Amino acid sequence: NMKRKIIIANWKMNLGFKESKTLSEKILKKLKTRPNFFLRNLKIKKLDIILCPSFTNLSEVSRILKSKSGIFLGAQDCFWEDHGEFTGEISPVWLKNLGCRYVILGHSERRKNLKETNNMVHQKVKAALKAELIPIICIGETLEERRRGIKDYVILDQLSSALTGIDLDLKQKIIIAYEPVWVIGSGRAITPNEAEYMNKIILQRMIDFYPLERVKKNISIIYGGSVSADNVKSFVDLETTDGVLVGGSSLKAAEFVKICQAII
Numbered sequence: 171n172m173k174r175k176i177i178i179a180n181w182k183m184n185l186g187f188k189e190s191k192t193l194s195e196k197i198l199k200k201l202k203t204r205p206n207f208f209l210r211n212l213k214i215k216k217l218d219i220i221l222c223p224s225f226t227n228l229s230e231v232s233r234i235l236k237s238k239s240g241i242f243l244g245a246q247d248c249f250w251e252d253h254g255e256f257t258g259e260i261s262p263v264w265l266k267n268l269g270c271r272y273v274i275l276g277h278s279e280r281r282k283n284l285k286e287t288n289n290m291v292h293q294k295v296k297a298a299l300k301a302e303l304i305p306i307i308c309i310g311e312t313l314e315e316r317r318r319g320i321k322d323y324v325i326l327d328q329l330s331s332a333l334t335g336i337d338l339d340l341k342q343k344i345i346i347a348y349e350p351v352w353v354i355g356s357g358r359a360i361t362p363n364e365a366e367y368m369n370k371i372i373l374q375r376m377i378d379f380y381p382l383e384r385v386k387k388n389i390s391i392i393y394g395g396s397v398s399a400d401n402v403k404s405f406v407d408l409e410t411t412d413g414v415l416v417g418g419s420s421l422k423a424a425e426f427v428k429i430c431q432a433i434i
């Protein structure tokens with residue numbers, strides 16, 4: 171698997187303005203001072219690091235990351251229209267203009283707390299691509315769905331709904347993040363074998379949807395759910411896994427940099 175590896179830090183609603191600023195500065199500093207791990211080498215080392223702060227902190231983190239290559243900015247959500255009478259919503263175009271390259275869509279916490287549906291996620295994916303953002307599409311089954319034995323069906327349904335009718339051109343990329351909902355924040359990841367099984371199902375559906383070359387070059391499949399410095403390598407070493415989405419373990423500079431280091 172020769173694809174670039176991806177590490178995404180999802181800070182969720184955990185950090186305010188000052189904390190976001192401090193954490194991004196600390197991460198940069200640590201990455202720069204690690205032996206054999208200079209920022210300018212990230213390109214060569216085939217690793218993309220993406221930080222996803224809250225909306226109100228994006229511009230500050232964007233300013234900090236700006237001159238540094240190899241670390242990118244992502245938002246945690248966007249709306250499906252680019253402007254208009256949508257009180258409280260955020261345009262994907264503004265995110266792009268702010269320096270975002272990525273946007274997380276359909277995270278299970280939004281599906282649960284804000285009742286985001288597969289169709290809403292689908293519209294957001296379309297809008298993000300149109301704004302030239304790379305969508306990070308989160309899918310995953312709940313514990314109840316797993317117990318009922320419908321996990322594979324749920325994943326395929328989320329995936330198909332998100333992407334139906336969306337063509338990818340040569341330049342457009344998407345990231346699919348498989349995150350078993352019951353594992354998020356639990357401190358206990360699933361086994362690499364289980365992640366591999368799900369990622370193979372996801373890969374198969376992508377091959378059904380898109381030309382093989384497009385899948386190979388433009389679509390990445392990553393794992394999320396209680397990823398830590400201790401287990402990250404066991405996931406990233408898998409044939410079908412191109413990276414990880416990290417929540418809790420991305421909130422401390424030392425732990426997060428260890429995760430990046432483990433992959434390189």
Ligand code: PGA
Pocket residue numbers: 180349353354355356357394395396397415416417418419
């Ligand atoms: P976690 O969160 O790493 O804290 O489990 C992952 C996520 O929700 O993206």
